[in-house]
Amino acid sequence: MTSVADLDTPVVTVDLDIMRDNIRRVQAHLARHSIGNRPHIKTHKIPAIGRMQMEAGAIGITCQKLGEVEVFVNAGVTDDVLLTYNILGRQKTDRLMALIKRVRRLTVVLDNDVVGRELSEAAGHAGADVRFLVECDTGFGRTGVQTPDEAFDLARRVMRLPRMHFEGLMTFPNRDPNTRDFFERALALFKQAGIPVPVVSGGGTPALFTAQNFPMLTEHRAGTCVYNDAMVVSTGTATWDNCAMRVRATVVSRPTPTRAILDAGSKVLTSDLYFMKGYGHVMEYPEAAVTGLSEEHGTVDLSACAERPKVGDIVHVVPNHCCVVTNMVDEVYGVRNGAVEVTWPVAARGKVR
Template identity: 40%
Template structure:
């Protein structure tokens, strides 16, 4: 099947660019002498996770237990759930999953840890735990210093879990404007993780893994001395947010959304068949002035705004020849959100569809 035969809207992935992105970030980790554990919340697709592992990744990171189950079903055997597991239903699923794959769970508080300890003891398993520490982003994570010490002290008597890692995520790196800022954030992130690891070792925990890093700072892995692995995710596809973050060029973005022009209500306006139920409103506008996405081959077109089912394109004078039925490819503002909206992605070899992969973890947010 050729790309022109696909119904729209749909996700396209350029195989060459995909593989290039996988190899490039694996190269950053290899050059730094640390492991790469890519975040699979971006692609949610076991076929891509297997490509990453084949290229050298030690396993994957996921955000939710449902993603971990989908990755295990797809053959991935080393999975870090970088999210607290809370509630009896999820703990039962976690125990079942831990019987068929190596599962590590992030934790930043005693309540979740105590519940996990009890569930593990009842099952006869020991679950690896990484303590998440906040490096200044202000999301999840115990604060370093006194708060971390209090948590570590409370963790000491718990059985059924093995505290063996420290994990940080400097999400504020996405807002950095220069490489100097990004490198400084990478160094600070690493420093926070290392201090946390030392603090935990002081309480007798065998800390083996010191995990940090995201796509914006992945290029600076060599500056993250002492970190044992990085967890970038968006690099695998790229999007306009990552172009703004200088993680890759717009031409290196592997994922696009194929859309059709369905209306031409005004000379300066075209309407496409994809709105927030495809592109979502997550992510920032393009740093190169193209709005909520980038129209491949038509950089002067602005992806102006979305309703649920409609995307509105603002057309300059030189782009007003678009007709109803014309097709366009758009690099989204945030690829991770788009992947969670559709059921499959089409892998292109040139203009031909070489494979169609089900997004197995799509909607797996429990």
């Protein structure tokens, strides 16, 4: 068996024990509150990990892109998929209809009439039926209808179109109190009209352990929690010990007493800062700051470190945002106790259509 020490750098590793623990913890929490667990696979893009999540008790998976659905359905991970994206254009609606015919349950979200009409037309041509959720913007300021009235009106318009079946409401991420207020008001409108709302889908890793504060949720979609990252740690949702993904990098230069250069730059760690100050957390030197990245160089400020690495030393960086790191590499190495147990191709890498 290959030892982790023999892996050439830069390389992305996933600690298998930590990941299993993360999967178990998330599943147990949501099950305790009778909320379905529908993990978002954009974090790992690896069917084998999706299978572990299903085996732990997930009700199905979430995908962001059709290409991800294709990879996971082809791999037979599950027959219950939620695609949380407005699907537009003939090429995509054709692919969607082909997938709908292959799985027991493939639900899409939409937040406007154009998408509703295109889906209905494509469904008519294909002889398929489309289940949809209405996406609601409950504070994030991205996609989603803006008010409970809009959610109700859009659902009613689209459910009247041929072959379109209203299944419920969806948001990202859950926010207290906006999400609860929004959903309560929307659900009252549907109830008054006698329209069943079987699915209310929430999401987000920072919102995971408070999902029970939104009693209307039937399911929760969390992605990042399978690995965790510096962003999640900064929200208090996980500790460094819960971070399964590490970028293993070599110190290739020590140009000054306070500067180290790593062989991992933006092409591995990505320049996704989120709201963080640095580009990752160096596990061996917690006082270090990854202050800058060029494509193949990571600049680390060691000013605050009593101990400092030398050229040739190996360090492990927990990235800011593990989901984008996933999309940077062909494979991820599953490791346990210093040994490489499995090499996973990132099968849905680059599936952005």
